[in-house]
Amino acid sequence: MSVLKVTNLTKNFGGIKAVTDVNLNIEMGEIIGLIGPNGAGKTTLFNLLTGIYVPTSGQIEYNLNTKVKTKDLKPHKMVHYGVSRTFQNIRLFKDMSVLDNVLLGFHSLLFKRSISRKDSFDEAYELLKKFNLLNKKDELAKNLPYGDQRRLEIARALASKPMILLLDEPAAGMNPKETKELKDLIFWIRNEYHLTIILIEHDMSLVMNICERIFVFDYGNLVASGTPKEIQNNKRVITAYLGEEAV
Numbered sequence: 001m002s003v004l005k006v007t008n009l010t011k012n013f014g015g016i017k018a019v020t021d022v023n024l025n026i027e028m029g030e031i032i033g034l035i036g037p038n039g040a041g042k043t044t045l046f047n048l049l050t051g052i053y054v055p056t057s058g059q060i061e062y063n064l065n066t067k068v069k070t071k072d073l074k075p076h077k078m079v080h081y082g083v084s085r086t087f088q089n090i091r092l093f094k095d096m097s098v099l100d101n102v103l104l105g106f107h108s109l110l111f112k113r114s115i116s117r118k119d120s121f122d123e124a125y126e127l128l129k130k131f132n133l134l135n136k137k138d139e140l141a142k143n144l145p146y147g148d149q150r151r152l153e154i155a156r157a158l159a160s161k162p163m164i165l166l167l168d169e170p171a172a173g174m175n176p177k178e179t180k181e182l183k184d185l186i187f188w189i190r191n192e193y194h195l196t197i198i199l200i201e202h203d204m205s206l207v208m209n210i211c212e213r214i215f216v217f218d219y220g221n222l223v224a225s226g227t228p229k230e231i232q233n234n235k236r237v238i239t240a241y242l243g244e245e246a247v
Ligand SMILES: Nc1ncnc2c1ncn2[C@@H]1O[C@H](COP(=O)(O)OP(=O)(O)OP(=O)(O)O)[C@@H](O)[C@H]1O
Pocket: 013, 016, 017, 018, 036, 037, 038, 039, 040, 041, 042, 043, 044, 045, 088
């Protein structure tokens, strides 16, 4: 079942063509990778998908609990629709504790009364345990090492029980050990929560190991899509982005 359909999506900033005529169809439960050089339009696509930017033209349609169309996309409504994200430049409440950051993620569910305050605490503890952060629950978010902050942001995003999780460079700043653990964590998240994950990432070891389909962007254009194997063998992608050593 398709959960996200993007049709002829274009975003221009004055003369800059950040995203040009992009078409995508993403199925429920997939782990999708968006790759491409700096400035290729990947984050702009995330910002379009979450209502931060309004498209210059084209359509975005989510098929979640309800159908959500381009005109309905507003940043503050996304968690209610079931779409949650993390940011390239981590956005935590830095002067709040680790636990409070995750508890804030339950806000939308508490608001809808679909979870009790007690259950939100229990679930926050469970998430922190799984994300290896329970022993740091009382520390201020700003005092955590970088890798922990990235995991905390994912934990908070999960608290709202999304159906689609968008991760913008989740491995950025992580060492190889943390990246490997992140890979296992992302698999676990998908299997545990049965959600769809779309990630932007420059770390090819992560992308090629974890993604089932990959979309490659260059200068705002979607230039290739396919399985990791297909992408690794795509001449245009090798020349424009991967380089020979990645193959
Ligand atoms: N708010 C904005 N105003 C003007 N130009 C923008 C804006 N946001 C993005 N751009 C431009 O759009 C293009 C695409 O940028 P974008 O950040 O989406 O690329 P990216 O693929 O995410 O790059 P990176 O891998 O470095 O994060 C770039 O030329 C960028 O400078």
